[in-house]
Amino acid sequence: NKGYTGSCIAADGAFGLSIVGSALKDAALKAGTCSGRDRDKAAELGIPLMQLDGFGPQLVEGSRLCFACTLKASYPMEDHTL
DSSP states (O other): OOSHHHHHHHHHSEEEEEEOOGGGHHHHHHHTTSOOSSSOHHHHHTOOEEOOTTOOSOEETTOSEEEEEEOOOOOEETTEEO
């Protein structure tokens, strides 16, 4: 995996998906345009995070919907991993 997110998912075996509302829309869009490899995007953009008991990755606090996902398999697809 070239990307930081993919590397984190592979290392942790888990990831979170947060669907934010209009209050965090602009911050979420900005977060998607830069890497978190060398910076804390959530802190910089004012995105509040929460920790679930027994789940490693943090989720966005106040989201409309959150998914706490566990990686079961991965498949190389050219320059990406599914």
